[in-house]
Amino acid sequence: MNKKENFENIIKKKLEGYQPQPPADLWDRLEYRLENNKNLGWKQYVRYAAAFLLLIASAWGGYEFIYKNAVHEEVAYEAEHFAKPESLDPITLSESIRPEIHKKPARQVPEKTAPIYEDDPDLLIAEEDIEGIEKEDFYIKEKQQNDTITEPADEPLQQIDFIEPTYADYQKIEVGEVSIHRDEPSIDDMLASVELVGDGVFDDHAEYTSPWTLYVNASPQYAFRINSSNPKDLVGAKTILEQNENHLITYNLGLNFKYSLNERIEMESGLSYVRMGQSIRNIRVYNDRQRRPLFGDGSLDFGHPQSVITSMGEISFNDPTLYFDDVHSDRVKMRRGYDDPDNFELREKGDRLNQHLGFIEIPVVLRYNLYDRQTKIQLKGGVGFNYLVTNSVVLKQDGIRNSIGKTALVRNWNVSVSGGVAFLVPVSNNINFHLEPTANMFVTSMTQGKEYNVFPFGLSLSTGISMPL
Amino acid sequence: MESIDDIIKGCLKNRRKAQKQLYDLFSAKMYGICMRYAKNHHDAQDILQDGFINVFANLQNYKNKGSFEGWIRRIMINAAIQKYREKISNLGVNTLDNELDYNEQTVEYDKLELNELIEIIQSLPSQYRIVFNMFAIEGYSHKEISETLKISDNTSRTNYSRARNILRNKLKSEKKVSKLSNVVLK
Numbered sequence: 001m002n003k004k005e006n007f008e009n010i011i012k013k014k015l016e017g018y019q020p021q022p023p024a025d026l027w028d029r030l031e032y033r034l035e036n037n038k039n040l041g042w043k044q045y046v047r048y049a050a051a052f053l054l055l056i057a058s059a060w061g062g063y064e065f066i067y068k069n070a071v072h073e074e075v076a077y078e079a080e081h082f083a084k085p086e087s088l089d090p091i092t093l094s095e096s097i098r099p100e101i102h103k104k105p106a107r108q109v110p111e112k113t114a115p116i117y118e119d120d121p122d123l124l125i126a127e128e129d130i131e132g133i134e135k136e137d138f139y140i141k142e143k144q145q146n147d148t149i150t151e152p153a154d155e156p157l158q159q160i161d162f163i164e165p166t167y168a169d170y171q172k173i174e175v176g177e178v179s180i181h182r183d184e185p186s187i188d189d190m191l192a193s194v195e196l197v198g199d200g201v202f203d204d205h206a207e208y209t210s211p212w213t214l215y216v217n218a219s220p221q222y223a224f225r226i227n228s229s230n231p232k233d234l235v236g237a238k239t240i241l242e243q244n245e246n247h248l249i250t251y252n253l254g255l256n257f258k259y260s261l262n263e264r265i266e267m268e269s270g271l272s273y274v275r276m277g278q279s280i281r282n283i284r285v286y287n288d289r290q291r292r293p294l295f296g297d298g299s300l301d302f303g304h305p306q307s308v309i310t311s312m313g314e315i316s317f318n319d320p321t322l323y324f325d326d327v328h329s330d331r332v333k334m335r336r337g338y339d340d341p342d343n344f345e346l347r348e349k350g351d352r353l354n355q356h357l358g359f360i361e362i363p364v365v366l367r368y369n370l371y372d373r374q375t376k377i378q379l380k381g382g383v384g385f386n387y388l389v390t391n392s393v394v395l396k397q398d399g400i401r402n403s404i405g406k407t408a409l410v411r412n413w414n415v416s417v418s419g420g421v422a423f424l425v426p427v428s429n430n431i432n433f434h435l436e437p438t439a440n441m442f443v444t445s446m447t448q449g450k451e452y453n454v455f456p457f458g459l460s461l462s463t464g465i466s467m468p469l
Numbered sequence: 470m471e472s473i474d475d476i477i478k479g480c481l482k483n484r485r486k487a488q489k490q491l492y493d494l495f496s497a498k499m500y501g502i503c504m505r506y507a508k509n510h511h512d513a514q515d516i517l518q519d520g521f522i523n524v525f526a527n528l529q530n531y532k533n534k535g536s537f538e539g540w541i542r543r544i545m546i547n548a549a550i551q552k553y554r555e556k557i558s559n560l561g562v563n564t565l566d567n568e569l570d571y572n573e574q575t576v577e578y579d580k581l582e583l584n585e586l587i588e589i590i591q592s593l594p595s596q597y598r599i600v601f602n603m604f605a606i607e608g609y610s611h612k613e614i615s616e617t618l619k620i621s622d623n624t625s626r627t628n629y630s631r632a633r634n635i636l637r638n639k640l641k642s643e644k645k646v647s648k649l650s651n652v653v654l655k
Contacts, residue, residue, distance in 0.1 A: 017583075034522065
């Protein structure tokens with residue numbers, strides 16, 4: 001019993017003094033996790049909640065703004081164009097009898113009516129009252145041309161039940177030459193103007209155009225990146241990286257809304273998915289023919305000890321069956337303590353790694369109409385807020401693409417600027433085809449690495465269609 | 470050098486400098502604990518990172534009752550147990566009987582025999598290793614261990630007994646007896 005106790009005590013005593021120093025870079029890794037840790041305390045949840053509420057409020061506010069603004073403009077348009085005329089101008093009169101605003105006025109019986117022309121039994125006396133206009137009496141003499149109307153006599157006119165004329169009535173009336181007292185416009189003019197409206201089908205929205213436009217676009221993008229080295233880059237990493245990295249053709253997808261501020265200027269915003277990437281050369285990849293894990297305890301979830309330095313950040317891998325070797329320089333980092341890979345009998349699997357990063361961009365773009373005919377030419381420029389959403393490193397061999405890792409030290413939020421020219425060609429009444437050569441560039445360094453800064457920029461040829469809402 | 474209270478206050482304000490000071494103060498001691506609970510030093514580093522993340526995230530829950538080092542130590546042990554559970558979950562099987570006896574060549578330390586003792590502990594099957602550490606080194610009872618690891622009281626006792634026998638045999642076979650103690654295994 002005593003020996004057993006001694007055994008535990010001795011081991012315990014021995015181990016109590018065991019205080020090995022952790023690796024020097026462990027704090028850096030911990031600090032990186034601290035900066036990116038998503039579960040650090042209640043403040044993070046408050047931020048999530050605030051962001052969620054802001055999103056909901058923005059969506060609701062946007063909906064309200066768009067909807068109410070459209071209704072307001074429509075009402076304003078109608079008020080401007082369909083309001084009751086001050087005079088009996090033929091044009092305004094014709095518009096004033098549109099059905100939806102043609103309200104039957106309160107019937108008023110004149111105290112003193114115009115006398116019937118005693119010597120003319122065919123004379124028809126009509127009382128006209130249209131759309132709340134000050135009551136106007138028209139004396140229309142049918143089938144009697146070149147007749148004139150004189151001031152009403154003192155004798156009371158025969159009262160005729162008034163039936164409010166309809167638009168169809170106007171079209172049916174055969175009108176001779178009519179003159180109207182008080183030098184008002186002739187009924188001919190009025191009727192002629194009625195005919196201007198059309199064939200009885202009223203299209204109140206024909207002249208109304210919404211200031212909102214939906215713009216859907218997709219574009220191939222050729223992405224470059226600028227490496228801006230700093231004084232800490234004593235080993236010339238920039239040169240090594242540039243020699244071994246190639247640009248890739250990627251793509252953008254966008255769903256945006258444009259708002260016409262005036263005839264010249266449009267504002268645009270929405271959501272876009274921006275993908276960018278580069279190809280890393282001269283990193284040879286090997287594996288065991290049986291794809292056995294090469295590192296750790298033989299389990300596939302062990303992780304991978306190697307990493308590769310690139311200008312966009314450091315690639316970490318998740319497949320312990322692969323081994324990486326830099327045949328050009330020293331971009332592959334191998335942590336201490338792993339089995340010597342020289343002992344492996346490996347086959348070469350491939351030598352090209354593709355780094356891909358995907359961002360959700362919220363663009364804010366202004367467009368200026370340079371040329372506004374059937375085809376439009378616009379200048380455009382703006383700023384974009386990019387949030388990192390996808391991050392992968394792909395190894396391609398024999399036509400098969402495998403995601404084998406991701407790039408570390410990439411900033412989650414980045415700001416970019418863009419500028420270009422837009423050509424808008426109509427393809428139907430309401431739909432325009434867009435062709436927009438555009439250049440964009442990050443103005444914040446995409447990497448958190450301390451050795452150098454990276455500012456990607458790209459050229460894209462955006463194509464898309466837009467339609468009014 | 471700031472006092473531990475000042476460092477804690479700085480950490481509560483999420484100041485990186487204070488967090489670094491706290492890390493510098495306890496990392497070596499806690500890394501030693503992590504090495505005992507882990508299968509290798511890579512796992513130990515992961516546990517140490519997870520542990521410090523939890524320390525910084527839960528520092529407001531430390532009520533100045535008991536030693537601060539003891540509080541951090543418990544968090545590290547919990548992180549080690551969590552790591553063990555993740556391993557079990559990922560592998561989908563109980564690693565008790567089929568774990569590889571993996572001894573990698575690790576960093577050279579000055580105290581070689583202590584390092585070798587750690588390696589022998591690390592070579593124990595995971596559950597044995599954790600039970601042995603909790604019972605023999607930390608002083609937990611079998612009841613506490615069974616509740617923490619969600620195993621029966623008897624399993625905890627059996628695991629400990631087997632771990633102890635394995636350790637003794639390995640120490641014997643590798644002739645580490647004299648280096649540890651001439652008394653223990655006679």
